Amino acid sequence: MKIATIVGARPQFIKMAPVSREFEKAGIDEVIVHTGQHYDYEMNRVFFEQLNIREPDYYLGVGSGTHGYQTGEMLKRIEEVLTREKSDLVLVYGDTNSTLAGALAAVKLHIKVAHVEAGLRSFDKRMPEEINRVLTDHVSDYLFAPTETAVKNLHNEGIKKGVYLTGDVMYDALLHNIKIARRNSKILEKLSLKPKEYLLATVHRAENTDNRRNLERIVEAFVESGEFIVFPAHPRTQKYLKAYGLIGKIKSVGNVMLIPPVGYLDMLVLEENAGKILTDSGGVQKEAYFLKVPCITLREKTEWVETVEDGWNILVGADKEEILKAIKEFEPNGETYTYKFGDGKASEKIVKILGEDYAL
Ligand code: UD1
Ligand code: UDP
Incomplete structure (x- = not known):
């Protein structure tokens, strides 16, 4: 065969x-x-x-x-x-x-x-x-x-x-690699991060990058949240952040650490140790759920409805006020955890x- x-x-x-x-x-x-x-x-x-x-x-x-x-x-x-x-x-x-x-x-x-x-x-x-x-x-x-x-x-x-x-299969991949990641990744030391003292963000979907208003609102929410946010940016996002003149805004405040995309092992460690995850990625929503990290999804809809039903994920779109509210208030109750993957x-x-x- x-x-x-x-x-x-x-x-x-x-x-x-x-x-x-x-x-x-x-x-x-x-x-x-x-x-x-x-x-x-x-x-x-x-x-x-x-x-x-x-x-x-x-x-x-x-x-x-x-x-x-x-x-x-x-x-x-x-x-x-x-x-x-x-x-x-x-x-x-x-x-x-x-x-x-x-x-x-x-x-x-x-x-x-x-x-x-x-x-x-x-x-x-x-x-x-x-x-x-x-x-x-x-x-x-x-x-x-x-x-x-x-x-x-x-x-x-x-x-x-x-x-x-x-x-x-992403659950298989995570189970296989999480211990390797914990052992080998030096990303927390490299970025001087302490577990649970930062948020992690990824943005790359077309609805949030090609749409200037949406990317502006997301960046404004990150900057105004006052939280320390690590933001490994997809090349598509880097391109639009530059095109929309948003890099200056991010740099002027200093609470958002914009970095190039990271490898999978570093990503798993960044996810596991984040206080909360902000993302429009499909895979990252699931990994947040697998690792029991609260997830704020920068989309109106998700295909991974289980993560929302179980209370670990909240959909906020690119609405600045909703993002800020979720960063401040969203907490899963921590008890519901139905393995559906x-x-x-x-x-x-x-x-x-x-x-x-x-x-x-
Ligand atoms: C694609 C998928 C998306 C998936 C994502 C995973 C489609 C329609 N979209 O989106 O579902 O979530 O991959 O990451 O297939 N670029 C680079 N270097 C690269 C790759 C891309 O600079 O190595 C830049 C280019 O400017 C390119 C842009 O990113 O035009 C978008 O890349 P593309 O592969 O078209 O879509 P993604 O946004 O990566
Ligand atoms: N990922 C990674 N480094 C990053 C961002 C994401 O290794 O800087 C991993 C993440 O852990 C997940 C996968 O990439 O396993 C998700 O891919 P992406 O967000 O690009 O696409 P989507 O899942 O939205 O299609």
């Missing part, structure tokens, strides 16, 4: 690491195809190094661009690879343009598609991720759902065949299901 894995963006490197390890254990042949959607060292290579992911077999070098350009270039280049490799199956992760391009290239060549993190919905079609998820799910043969909510979402759209509740063996289950089906 031969699998072609298509990845390209930061969260996909993290998601693929535990699954690829299982493929190797099971002796399944995996071809790794990197679209090149993320290419800076700290968005890309650092994850391969820290998570011991082997070199991709193909690096397609697509890079940045508009949705049409980026997805189109990926589609062309992935098609060439798949035509050459003749894999039995294509595996895609999450909801980025690399996910959609991989799924589309495969299905047009009549190659089966497996989607890890299937069934997630924010029900907000203005988000590019929502379009990528819905389209990918509807052409997938294997839909590996991380949560029961995800399974229900798929059923509601009439997708029943090929749906498996496996748990979340599997048992840390999602990757094992996924590989077992694929391995058994193809052995028949």
Whole structure:
């Protein structure tokens, strides 16, 4: 059996690491195809190094661009690879343009598609991720759902065949790496941070970066909160902070520490030791929940509804007053904690299901 894995963006490197390890254990042949959607060292290579992911077999070098350009270039280049490799199956992760391009290239060549993190919905079609998820799910043969909510979402759209509740591979990744991170990361010392005496922020979603008013309001809230906030900024965010003239505002006050993106191990340590996390990331919302850190989500909607239902996450959008209120007042009650993200063996289950089906 031969699998072609298509990845390209930061969260996909993290998601693929535990699954690829299982493929190797099971002796399944995996071809790794990197679209090149993320290419800076700290968005890309650092994850391969820290998570011991082997070199991709193909690096397609697509890079940045508009949705049409980026997805189109990926589609062309992935098609060439798949035509050459003749894999039995294509595996895609999450909801980025690399996910959609991989799924589309495969299905047009009549190659089966497996989607890890299937069934997630924010029900907000203005988000590019929502379009990528819905389209990918509807052409997938294997839909590996991380949560029961995800399974229900798929059923509601009439997708029943090929749906498996496996748990979340990001939970697997966190369990595998948290002890390594605690042992090896020196990020707290490097940034002179004391546990629980700072907040951690990440912002990168289109609705918060491309929209000037939203990014301004978020930055104003950070600056006016008076809290010490560590802010590892995605290159997209750095670009817009500069374009909107917000760097000066951040520097003039001094309570917001703007730093380049950090590696996964440093990120886990920063998350675990933060008093609260402010984010619009999907993955970071979940990691906050796994690590029992209160999360303030800078979005109107989330696909990770369990974290909100359980009281660990609050949605505040880009509303300055709501952000300030949450920074000051939001506290989970600390007792509700319903594990809904599997048992840390999602990757094992996924590989077992694929391995058994193809052995028949
Ligand atoms: C993408 C995903 C998003 C995911 C995020 C993870 C899509 C539509 N969006 O968003 O769902 O949450 O990845 O981080 O696929 N850039 C660099 N260096 C890099 C990568 C990007 O400078 O290595 C800059 C470029 O200016 C680029 C911009 O960031 O135009 C946006 O990158 P892109 O890959 O288009 O989207 P993300 O915002 O990273
Ligand atoms: N992450 C990281 N360094 C950072 C910011 C995020 O290692 O500076 C990790 C984070 O721990 C999580 C993943 O990247 O595992 C989330 O990716 P991102 O926020 O880019 O995308 P999303 O999950 O929103 O698609």
